[in-house]
Amino acid sequence: MSAYITDTIQYLKQSSPAQAEFYQATEEVLSTIKPLLDRNPKYQKNNIIQRVIEPERQILFRVAWLDDRGNVQVNKGYRIQFNSALGPYKGGLRFHPNVTAGTIKFLGFEQIFKNSLTGLAIGGAKGGSNFDPKGKSDAEIMRFCQSFMTEIFRHVGDTIDVPAGDIGVGGREIGYLYGQYKRLTGKYEGVLTGKGLNWGGSLVRTEATGYGAVYFAQNMLAERGASLEGKVCTVSGSGNVSIYTVEKLYQVGAKPVTVSDSNGMIYDERGIDLNLLKQVKEVERARLTRYAEERPGAVYTPVENYPAGRNGVWSVHCDAAFPSATQNEVSVEDAKELLKNGCICVAEGANMPSSPEAIDAFLASGIAYGPAKAANAGGVATSQLEMSQNASMLQWTFEEVDAKLKRIMEHIYRTASETAKEYGAPGNLVLGANIAGFRKVADAMIDQGVV
Numbered sequence: 001m002s003a004y005i006t007d008t009i010q011y012l013k014q015s016s017p018a019q020a021e022f023y024q025a026t027e028e029v030l031s032t033i034k035p036l037l038d039r040n041p042k043y044q045k046n047n048i049i050q051r052v053i054e055p056e057r058q059i060l061f062r063v064a065w066l067d068d069r070g071n072v073q074v075n076k077g078y079r080i081q082f083n084s085a086l087g088p089y090k091g092g093l094r095f096h097p098n099v100t101a102g103t104i105k106f107l108g109f110e111q112i113f114k115n116s117l118t119g120l121a122i123g124g125a126k127g128g129s130n131f132d133p134k135g136k137s138d139a140e141i142m143r144f145c146q147s148f149m150t151e152i153f154r155h156v157g158d159t160i161d162v163p164a165g166d167i168g169v170g171g172r173e174i175g176y177l178y179g180q181y182k183r184l185t186g187k188y189e190g191v192l193t194g195k196g197l198n199w200g201g202s203l204v205r206t207e208a209t210g211y212g213a214v215y216f217a218q219n220m221l222a223e224r225g226a227s228l229e230g231k232v233c234t235v236s237g238s239g240n241v242s243i244y245t246v247e248k249l250y251q252v253g254a255k256p257v258t259v260s261d262s263n264g265m266i267y268d269e270r271g272i273d274l275n276l277l278k279q280v281k282e283v284e285r286a287r288l289t290r291y292a293e294e295r296p297g298a299v300y301t302p303v304e305n306y307p308a309g310r311n312g313v314w315s316v317h318c319d320a321a322f323p324s325a326t327q328n329e330v331s332v333e334d335a336k337e338l339l340k341n342g343c344i345c346v347a348e349g350a351n352m353p354s355s356p357e358a359i360d361a362f363l364a365s366g367i368a369y370g371p372a373k374a375a376n377a378g379g380v381a382t383s384q385l386e387m388s389q390n391a392s393m394l395q396w397t398f399e400e401v402d403a404k405l406k407r408i409m410e411h412i413y414r415t416a417s418e419t420a421k422e423y424g425a426p427g428n429l430v431l432g433a434n435i436a437g438f439r440k441v442a443d444a445m446i447d448q449g450v451v
């Protein structure tokens with residue numbers, strides 16, 4: 001790393017203390033773009049690194065709401081508008097008890113380069129709350145969402161900032177947030193994506209991140225003369241991204257055999273029963289123990305029984321792995337186990353699921369490794385397609401949107417792969433995605449002057 005980069009990371013740690021996940025995300029990007037900086041002194045001359053690690057605006061607020069017993073509850077709310085060089089701010093909202101400012105900053109920082117890679121006109125942002133939706137009634141979720149929107153409605157808009165879902169924020173939450181925005185502003189506009197299909201949503205948005213991760217894996221394997229057909233695949237998580245990764249894996253002839261949640265994992269040797277998974281997770285909003293009760297032969301392992309420091313999902317023999325739950329869910333020991341067991345492909349549906357050491361192990365092995373900001377960009381890309389449809393008051397068919405998603409994932413793969421070759425690191429899609437994503441944002445920032 002150059003002194004410019006190490007000094008900037010040092011400055012970041014001093015000026016934004018106790019944000020470990022944010023440092024991890026910045027170090028991952030900055031450690032790979034040195035060849036670009038070496039060839040182009042203009043980025044250092046314009047101090048782009050120090051500008052790009054500083055969010056343009058951070059909105060931190062109180063979210064007070066009434067629970068069903070009439071008690072006043074208080075949560076922290078965040079909307080971090082990181083970078084608008086390429087377009088209106090865009091990025092999801094996460095509701096999870098572990099959310100801190102550092103979590104939202106890491107996600108927002110990643111989002112800048114992910115959105116750039118899609119080739120679409122969208123800037124980077126992220127938001128959320130330490131609110132825990134688990135165990136809350138529909139009425140409590142609604143009151144929380146209404147209170148959250150009562151603050152952020154003044155900072156968002158269809159050409160300003162367009163939030164979407166993420167962990168803990170799905171169609172139900174987007175509906176409550178949208179209703180409150182409309183009530184406060186009187187505007188029926190595309191201010192959120194992931195909306196219901198009968199009130200402005202796009203077909204394929206629900207499926208997009210999972211489908212996109214599988215399309216990305218197909219692109220990586222095709223260049224190596226391989227495919228997903230007949231392959232055994234492991235998937236972590238059992239939320240939006242995981243369910244539609246499982247669905248698309250079946251459509252391309254692969255066999256997904258695992259899913260998980262924060263309490264444990266399912267190993268289903270015959271292949272995950274997709275209808276049962278949807279019933280348990282989307283309809284009943286139940287835990288995976290319900291899946292095991294209903295599915296003879298499926299083995300449920302609680303997290304307490306995982307080997308120490310390990311995620312049990314990655315001990316299952318597979319040809320391809322799809323981490324789709326959360327950050328740092330693949331340790332270096334997990335990565336070594338996957339490689340030892342013959343895994344040839346990892347496509348990240350979750351954001352930053354692999355630790356830095358796990359990434360190093362994947363890259364050193366030469367397997368097909370698709371980093372999150374490239375492999376999971378299908379979700380945000382389809383959100384942008386939803387914005388386009390809202391702006392033009394059109395609704396495209398499932399086939400039209402899916403075909404566009406497929407083309408975008410191929411474009412992202414080609415861009416990352418060709419950039420890796422251009423910078424002397426063929427096959428290193430971490431470097432390729434980071435340089436390609438960064439370069440476009442940095443050039444736009446230079447064009448737009450010192451702002």
Ligand code: NDP
Nearest residue numbers: 166167168209237238239240241261262325326350351379
């Ligand atoms: P959901 O809330 O729908 O599902 C999250 C899943 O991950 C659940 O099964 C959840 O289990 C599990 N999980 C969450 N936190 C943990 C944890 N700390 N340890 C173990 N398991 C955990 O979220 P999504 O599917 O939307 O998001 C999953 C990942 O994909 C996230 O990293 C998100 O940022 C990323 N992503 C999502 C996009 C989207 O379009 N939705 C777009 C791009 C990336 P439990 O129910 O027990 O909490």
